[in-house]
Amino acid sequence: MTAQVVTITSGKGGVGKTTAVANLAVALASGGSKVVCIDGDIGLRNLDVILGLENRIVYDIVDVIEGRCRLKQAMIRDKKLPELYLIPAAQTRDKNAVSPSDMNRLIKDLRTDYDFVLIDSPAGIERGFRNAIAAADRVLVVTNPEVSAVRDADRVIGILEAEEKGPAALIINRLNPVLVKNHDMLSADDVLDLLAVELIGIVPEDENVIIGSNRGAPVAFDPKSRAGQAFRNIARRLKGETVPFLDLDSHGSLWERIQRLAGRK
Amino acid sequence: MGFFQNLFGKKNSANNAKERLQLVLIHDRTDLTPAELDSLKDDLIATISRHVEIDAQSMQIGVEHDGRSQRLVADIPIKSASRRRSSKVRK
Numbered sequence: 217m218t219a220q221v222v223t224i225t226s227g228k229g230g231v232g233k234t235t236a237v238a239n240l241a242v243a244l245a246s247g248g249s250k251v252v253c254i255d256g257d258i259g260l261r262n263l264d265v266i267l268g269l270e271n272r273i274v275y276d277i278v279d280v281i282e283g284r285c286r287l288k289q290a291m292i293r294d295k296k297l298p299e300l301y302l303i304p305a306a307q308t309r310d311k312n313a314v315s316p317s318d319m320n321r322l323i324k325d326l327r328t329d330y331d332f333v334l335i336d337s338p339a340g341i342e343r344g345f346r347n348a349i350a351a352a353d354r355v356l357v358v359t360n361p362e363v364s365a366v367r368d369a370d371r372v373i374g375i376l377e378a379e380e381k382g383p384a385a386l387i388i389n390r391l392n393p394v395l396v397k398n399h400d401m402l403s404a405d406d407v408l409d410l411l412a413v414e415l416i417g418i419v420p421e422d423e424n425v426i427i428g429s430n431r432g433a434p435v436a437f438d439p440k441s442r443a444g445q446a447f448r449n450i451a452r453r454l455k456g457e458t459v460p461f462l463d464l465d466s467h468g469s470l471w472e473r474i475q476r477l478a479g480r481k
Numbered sequence: 482m483g484f485f486q487n488l489f490g491k492k493n494s495a496n497n498a499k500e501r502l503q504l505v506l507i508h509d510r511t512d513l514t515p516a517e518l519d520s521l522k523d524d525l526i527a528t529i530s531r532h533v534e535i536d537a538q539s540m541q542i543g544v545e546h547d548g549r550s551q552r553l554v555a556d557i558p559i560k561s562a563s564r565r566r567s568s569k570v571r572k
């Protein structure tokens with residue numbers, strides 16, 4: 217087995233990197249893949265709560281790198297999905313506790329036993345980002361259809377090209393089909409036109425994402441959630457399947473029709 | 482559509498975002514500010530004028546993009562030799 221190492225990054229903070237990693241991990245593990253996710257946001261640990269694993273942390277990634285525990289000891293196994301593991305970030309250290317070569321060494325040990333290693337990158341383009349992309353075979357850039365997020369995504373895509381980590385693939389997250397239809401939000405086509413990269417997924421704005429994170433159960437578990445469906449589709453594309461993109465437009469008009477029926481429009 | 486409607490109205494703000502981003506991304510990708518582009522234009526005029534007489538007034542210079550790569554495009558009209566000769570004759 218040779219794992220595919222996938223890093224999820226963005227430039228701008230708060231666009232949905234951690235949400236994407238948690239959901240892709242759940243979707244891939246539900247589909248039978250062996251998955252390890254690594255929280256690369258040292259000092260701002262988050263992936264543990266989003267996955268609902270926060271109470272089970274004993275060791276973290278810095279403990280592994282500094283030799284205080286074995287790799288297996290820092291890997292938390294999910295209760296619902298026994299093929300899903302998390303290596304948590306250290307909360308009381310800073311990004312400089314880890315170097316890109318530390319990451320390379322750690323991930324080399326994971327490659328042989330798992331199908332996917334997913335790395336949650338911190339925002340920015342500094343050390344934490346460098347650590348997160350060091351061992352990546354593939355980099356997914358998350359953006360929102362919004363000016364500052366698109367601008368920062370462009371910067372990161374440029375750096376990835378220069379570092380020969382490209383071509384990056386794009387996840388457009390939090391797309392609101394009604395706003396797009398009213399020409400008050402950049403459409404997926406607009407964003408692709410501007411960034412000129414490959415698209416790997418469009419995830420709609422969906423309140424179930426927040427409900428899922430409240431519960432520590434990512435929406436990819438929820439068969440009815442649109443965002444969950446979008447993340448499951450991205451997971452399949454990562455496995456090399458061809459999956460058509462969700463028709464968010466018709467969803468938009470359906471949503472409008474419902475609003476009209478409800479007398480809200 | 483009035484100025485204030487443009488500025489504060491909700492109509493077609495997506496298009497606004499796209500046009501602004503197009504310009505910002507060109508500058509981000511090339512590290513060329515509009516001021517630097519102007520000074521590049523002046524340098525080009527000076528250099529080219531040493532070899533051929535150009536119409537500096539109607540010269541155009543800009544950055545175009547093709548996928549993720551940028552291209553500096555200049556359109557520099559050359560004054561025709563016959564017109565130059567006749568104007569010299571008239572002098």
Ligand SMILES: Nc1ncnc2c1ncn2[C@@H]1O[C@H](COP(=O)(O)OP(=O)(O)O)[C@@H](O)[C@H]1O
Nearest residue numbers: 229230231232233234235390420421422425426
């Ligand atoms: N598709 C979505 N719909 C609704 N809310 C979302 C969506 N994606 C992310 N969010 C919310 O946006 C916030 C930031 O997401 P997060 O994954 O923590 O971003 P990042 O890791 O990039 O900083 C969270 O509150 C999350 O619940």
Ligand SMILES: [Mg+2]
Nearest residue numbers: 233234257262
């Ligand atoms: Mg995060």
